[in-house]
Amino acid sequence: EPEVTQTPSHQVTQMGQEVILRCVPISNHLYFYWYRQILGQKVEFLVSFYNNEISEKSEIFDDQFSVERPDGSNFTLKIRSTKLEDSAMYFCASYQGTILAGVDTQYFGPGTRLTVL
Amino acid sequence: LAKTTQPISMDSYEGQEVNITCSHNNIATNDYITWYQQFPSQGPRFIIQGYKTKVTNEVASLFIPADRKSSTLSLPRVSLSDTAVYYCLVGATYSGAGSYQLTFGKGTKLSVIP
Numbered sequence: 001e002p003e004v005t006q007t008p009s010h011q012v013t014q015m016g017q018e019v020i021l022r023c024v025p026i027s028n029h030l031y032f033y034w035y036r037q038i039l040g041q042k043v044e045f046l047v048s049f050y051n052n053e054i055s056e057k058s059e060i061f062d063d064q065f066s067v068e069r070p071d072g073s074n075f076t077l078k079i080r081s082t083k084l085e086d087s088a089m090y091f092c093a094s095y096q097g098t099i100l101a102g103v104d105t106q107y108f109g110p111g112t113r114l115t116v117l
Numbered sequence: 118l119a120k121t122t123q124p125i126s127m128d129s130y131e132g133q134e135v136n137i138t139c140s141h142n143n144i145a146t147n148d149y150i151t152w153y154q155q156f157p158s159q160g161p162r163f164i165i166q167g168y169k170t171k172v173t174n175e176v177a178s179l180f181i182p183a184d185r186k187s188s189t190l191s192l193p194r195v196s197l198s199d200t201a202v203y204y205c206l207v208g209a210t211y212s213g214a215g216s217y218q219l220t221f222g223k224g225t226k227l228s229v230i231p
Contacts, residue, residue, distance in 0.1 A: 004160075031216045043161060043204075043221040055216055091160040095216065105151075106219060108160030 002026045004109035006092050012115045013082055021077045021112045023092030030097035032075045033106060034067065036060070036088040043091065049075065082116045089113050118220055119144045119207040126226040135192045137225050139205030142186050148208035150181060150188045153221070155202045161221070164203075165190070192227075200229045 005024045013019050025032050034046040047057040049067055057065075066078045075094075079086055093106040122140040129135045141150070149168050153161040165172055167179040167188070178191040192199055202224040209217035 033216075033218070035219075042223060043155075043219075045210075045218040045220065048216050048218055050216055056218060058218075089158070093160070105163045105166070108162065111158065111160050113158070 002107075004092055004094055004107050006090075006109040006112050008112060009110065010113045010115070012117065015084055015116055016081050019079050019082055019114065021079075021090050021092075021114070023075045023077070023109055024073050025075055025092065025094030026096070026107055027073070028096060029094035029107075031055075031095040032067075032069070033093040033095070034077045035091045035093060035108075037091065037111075038088045046077075046090075079114075082114075084116050087114055087116045118210060119148055121205050121207055121222055123203075123205050123222070123225045125223065126228065128228045128230060129195055130230050131196055132194050135195050135199075135227060137190045137192075137203055137205075137227070138187055139190070139207075140187045141205070141207040144185050144207050150179065150185075151206045152177070152179065152190050153204045153206065153219075155204065155224070157201075161204065195227075195229045197229050197231060200227060202226050 007022045011019055032049040035043050036046055037043045045058050047061045047067055048055045064080045068076050089111040091111045092109040095106045119141045149166055151166040152164045154164050155161045165174055165177050165179045167181050169181050172179045180189040204221050204224040209219055
């Protein structure tokens with residue numbers, strides 16, 4: 001079964017450093033997302049991406065965040081200057097774009113655990 | 118988005134059937150009900166989705182009464198590997214260009230005991 005993959009599985013960085021989290025969505029999917037989950041808290045939407053541009057972003061997704069699809073397979077989340085409160089699990093998700101019934105089914109990757117020291 | 122209420126936690130013994138109920142009193146006419154499962158340190162995984170009556174797949178069943186103000190996820194004969202957090206999602210927020218963002222609550226933490 002096709003799956004979303006993410007690298008690295010764990011990233012440790014110093015406050016103020018830039019990090020890039022990488023995702024390979026399912027190959028025929030058209031919509032891509034980033035969510036995050038702070039330890040013990042809810043999964044929160046960050047951003048959605050379609051047709052090479054951001055379609056929606058949450059209040060969390062401020063100017064320190066950016067997303068990119070540099071080639072036909074990768075989807076990246078960059079945090080320019082990390083803060084302690086950015087420590088969380090970051091999940092990439094993708095969706096095919098064919099609504100068979102009701103709401104799309106999003107497929108999530110295993111996540112990257114980001115630790116900011 | 119419809120507000121959902123589900124138990125914070127449940128315990129069950131291996132081999133038992135587990136039913137997790139979600140209340141969503143203000144569900145909209147065009148809202149679907151979707152359940153996701155999340156194992157520790159993993160991403161959420163789609164389990165099942167329904168609109169009304171009963172839906173069954175290889176993993177679970179979803180029961181939705183006629184008024185659609187609640188739904189019940191049923192897991193037959195659970196095993197230790199079913200220990201996870203289960204999320205009930207009702208509707209979604211349109212993100213534009215045909216996409217929807219998912220809004221997760223706190224979910225129900227199911228612990229399966231040997």
